Amino acid sequence: MVPYIVRRLVVLVGMLFALSLITYILFYAVPTDPASLSCGVHCTPEAVAANRHRLGLDDPFYIQYWNWVKAIFLGRDFGTGYVAMHCDVPCFGFSWNRQMMVTDVITSVMPVTIYLAIGAFVVWMTVGIFTGILAARYKGSIFDRGVMAITLVGFSLPSFFIGLVILIFFVVRWQIVPYPNYVPPTEDFGKFFMCMLLPWITLAILYAAYYTRLTRSQMLDTMNEDYIRTARAKGLPEKVVIRKHAFRAGLTPIVTSAGLDFAGLLGGAIITEKIFGLTGLGSVAIKAVENLDLSILVAITLLGGVFVVVANLIVDILYAAIDPRVRVK
Amino acid sequence: MSELTTEGNSVTSSTNVMVPSTHKGDVILSVNDLSVSFKTHDGLVQAVSHLSYEVRRGQTLAIVGESGSGKSVSSLAVMGLLGSDNANVTGEVHFDGKELISSSADTVRQLRGLKMAMIFQDPLSALHPYYSIGKQLVEAVTAHQDVSKEAARARALEMLNRVGIPSAEKRIDDYPHQLSGGMRQRVMIAMALINDPELLIADEPTTALDVTVQAQIIELLRDLQKEFGTAIVIITHDLGVVADVADDVIVMYGGAAAEQGPVREIFYQPEMPYTWGLLASIPKAGDEGQLDPIPGTPPSLIHLPKGCVFAPRCAFRSQVPDNACATTRPDFEITGPNHAARCHLTTEQRKTIRLDRKIGK
Ligand SMILES: Nc1ncnc2c1ncn2[C@@H]1O[C@H](COP(=O)(O)OP(=O)(O)OP(=O)(O)O)[C@@H](O)[C@H]1O
Ligand SMILES: [Mg+2]
Numbered sequence: 001m002v003p004y005i006v007r008r009l010v011v012l013v014g015m016l017f018a019l020s021l022i023t024y025i026l027f028y029a030v031p032t033d034p035a036s037l038s039c040g041v042h043c044t045p046e047a048v049a050a051n052r053h054r055l056g057l058d059d060p061f062y063i064q065y066w067n068w069v070k071a072i073f074l075g076r077d078f079g080t081g082y083v084a085m086h087c088d089v090p091c092f093g094f095s096w097n098r099q100m101m102v103t104d105v106i107t108s109v110m111p112v113t114i115y116l117a118i119g120a121f122v123v124w125m126t127v128g129i130f131t132g133i134l135a136a137r138y139k140g141s142i143f144d145r146g147v148m149a150i151t152l153v154g155f156s157l158p159s160f161f162i163g164l165v166i167l168i169f170f171v172v173r174w175q176i177v178p179y180p181n182y183v184p185p186t187e188d189f190g191k192f193f194m195c196m197l198l199p200w201i202t203l204a205i206l207y208a209a210y211y212t213r214l215t216r217s218q219m220l221d222t223m224n225e226d227y228i229r230t231a232r233a234k235g236l237p238e239k240v241v242i243r244k245h246a247f248r249a250g251l252t253p254i255v256t257s258a259g260l261d262f263a264g265l266l267g268g269a270i271i272t273e274k275i276f277g278l279t280g281l282g283s284v285a286i287k288a289v290e291n292l293d294l295s296i297l298v299a300i301t302l303l304g305g306v307f308v309v310v311a312n313l314i315v316d317i318l319y320a321a322i323d324p325r326v327r328v329k
Numbered sequence: 330m331s332e333l334t335t336e337g338n339s340v341t342s343s344t345n346v347m348v349p350s351t352h353k354g355d356v357i358l359s360v361n362d363l364s365v366s367f368k369t370h371d372g373l374v375q376a377v378s379h380l381s382y383e384v385r386r387g388q389t390l391a392i393v394g395e396s397g398s399g400k401s402v403s404s405l406a407v408m409g410l411l412g413s414d415n416a417n418v419t420g421e422v423h424f425d426g427k428e429l430i431s432s433s434a435d436t437v438r439q440l441r442g443l444k445m446a447m448i449f450q451d452p453l454s455a456l457h458p459y460y461s462i463g464k465q466l467v468e469a470v471t472a473h474q475d476v477s478k479e480a481a482r483a484r485a486l487e488m489l490n491r492v493g494i495p496s497a498e499k500r501i502d503d504y505p506h507q508l509s510g511g512m513r514q515r516v517m518i519a520m521a522l523i524n525d526p527e528l529l530i531a532d533e534p535t536t537a538l539d540v541t542v543q544a545q546i547i548e549l550l551r552d553l554q555k556e557f558g559t560a561i562v563i564i565t566h567d568l569g570v571v572a573d574v575a576d577d578v579i580v581m582y583g584g585a586a587a588e589q590g591p592v593r594e595i596f597y598q599p600e601m602p603y604t605w606g607l608l609a610s611i612p613k614a615g616d617e618g619q620l621d622p623i624p625g626t627p628p629s630l631i632h633l634p635k636g637c638v639f640a641p642r643c644a645f646r647s648q649v650p651d652n653a654c655a656t657t658r659p660d661f662e663i664t665g666p667n668h669a670a671r672c673h674l675t676t677e678q679r680k681t682i683r684l685d686r687k688i689g690k
Contacts, residue, residue, distance in 0.1 A: 226454035232410055234469045234520070235442030248459055323459055324504040 066234030093295035113280035117265035120203035132215025154209035163275035216252030263311035341556040394581035408439035443473040446521035450533040452513035458504035463501035476612035488519035511542035583638035590668035600670035612616035
């Protein structure tokens with residue numbers, strides 16, 4: 001198991017390197033000039049040139065890339081004299097729009113995104129798996145048919161619609177919860193919880209519908225397996241047959257999807273963040289697109305990629321934990 | 330059903346005959362007029378019709394017949410393993426002083442694995458791929474006995490040794506995919522017998538295995554039966570196995586018993602054409618290439634023929650007057666003290682045909 005993980009880690013480092021190169025090329029191929037964008041209204045060609053030099057944009061491409069990669073691990077100094085700035089490890093550059101280090105921008109909004117993702121994940125996995133198992137167990141019943149109909153609807157609704165409906169009814173009409181106003185959990189957990197509740201539910205509805213259907217179809221598949229008949233032939237109670245034998249056997253695709261979906265959410269949930277006025281990675285990314293803030297976009301894209309790659313690794317390790325046939329001797 | 334009764338030949342009552350075994354043990358399992366049908370989109374599949382048999386302590390009953398003749402379904406019905414989805418089971422199954430068809434699912438579940446056990450054709454797919462064989466064996470013990478994990482594991486190890494798993498202490502933590510086919514079937518047998526059941530149903534336990542391994546598994550079953558006195562119902566296509574282990578034989582065709590009797594009589598004095606056909610299809614030493622498969626295909630269980638179910642494939646139906654084979658279903662008729670068969674041919678005709686065709690020699 002350990003050599004397996006080490007091998008996977010080596011592959012992972014290679015993938016991240018490739019990913020960073022591609023991201024960098026893609027964004028630096030965009031025909032914008034950060035130097036002039038950051039120059040302001042009273043711009044002279046000299047000022048642009050000076051900026052360009054300070055940002056290192058007059059270096060050849062591969063040097064720029066190299067400096068950028070190096071900065072991630074070693075930090076970097078921009079300019080000299082009174083305009084000199086130090087960028088700490090891990091340095092992803094400087095945002096001229098925000099006049100902040102990219103790393104600081106990201107770390108300031110990352111917690112919101114992480115809380116949003118974790119809360120929604122817990123809700124949808126619990127609801128989806130539980131309902132899916134029940135629907136499979138009582139296949140064809142009114143309950144099952146109801147679940148199938150509701151999930152189909154939930155699954156086809158766009159998240160802005162779900163979010164708006166929830167907002168209108170729970171906040172505006174019934175005033176059950178106040179309009180979300182983000183408070184860090186360390187400050188006031190109660191307020192934090194009330195603020196995150198609706199965004200969690202909004203995100204979770206979509207995924208819960210999908211995971212209910214996925215769990216149900218996985219369960220129906222595995223319930224037909226010979227080893228399920230064996231488990232029943234042993235005289236195990238149906239509860240145990242379902243939980244220990246059928247569910248475990250159908251778990252692999254659920255884990256795969258869960259890993260990737262969770263990683264995707266860590267990259268930012270743009271629409272949900274917007275609707276509920278949360279400033280997370282998604283909102284920052286949208287702003288960065290509007291302002292053509294390349295250094296932030298590159299960093300967020302790369303970060304999103306890192307989440308997916310790492311999630312993949314974790315999923316693979318979980319595979320091996322679930323299925324002994326995957327384990328390498 | 331009504332069609333058949335107007336023919337004056339009800340399938341229900343007169344065909345339901347309990348043929349006594351020559352075996353002298355106590356009756357452990359008694360199946361009486363068991364029928365199973367499945368609702369499907371194409372119609373009602375009558376998978377088992379009016380099957381009756383008894384199994385005694387220490388006895389081995391073999392059920393043979395072509396694919397789709399209802400062998401597995403009838404056994405799964407006895408075990409209560411058909412599920413309630415689309416299966417309709419009628420009749421009586423007496424076991425352990427209870428009637429199982431009318432018992433609650435939980436009552437039958439508590440007997441499964443404890444007093445009656447079953448092993449299946451393909452031991453790879455029948456074992457859970459994600460759990461070690463030790464875990465699966467322990468689970469079989471703890472499902473029924475209130476013992477510690479250690480005691481259950483000790484019992485698992487004992488059974489693995491008993492069924493001939495070499496260095497069982499090492500293999501007990503292996504996963505099914507790490508074992509050979511024969512070993513897996515031994516594990517299945519160990520799991521089935523771990524609570525010392527009174528009845529073991531083996532559904533084609535050797536079909537998925539190599540020939541040499543087949544013989545070992547059959548030998549193992551026979552030894553274990555001698556040791557524990559377990560009654561065995563063995564389902565098989567292999568008449569060699571039948572000759573080897575069975576005391577009595579039920580030949581099934583189209584969901585019903587076509588013939589039933591002691592193994593010697595089935596081989597030496599078979600009473601109906603389908604059995605003759607089966608016997609002719611066994612490869613015999615010396616005359617290779619002389620295999621005579623029965624021409625035609627098994628009947629559709631959705632539209633069973635009105636007359637004899639085997640009639641469309643029967644070479645002797647012209648010898649029966651009035652086209653009776655096509656119009657009237659033959660009774661399951663007692664032909665000897667422990668023998669019954671379903672056929673319109675007279676005793677004389679059968680004897681002549683057997684002599685002519687050297688059947689049962
Ligand atoms: N759940 C089900 N729904 C509908 N039909 C079924 C179902 N289970 C079994 N059958 C039908 O019942 C018939 C008897 O099947 P069964 O498995 O008992 O045959 P078998 O004698 O064991 O054959 P084999 O030698 O191939 O194992 C078959 O025609 C099969 O298609
Ligand atoms: Mg079968």
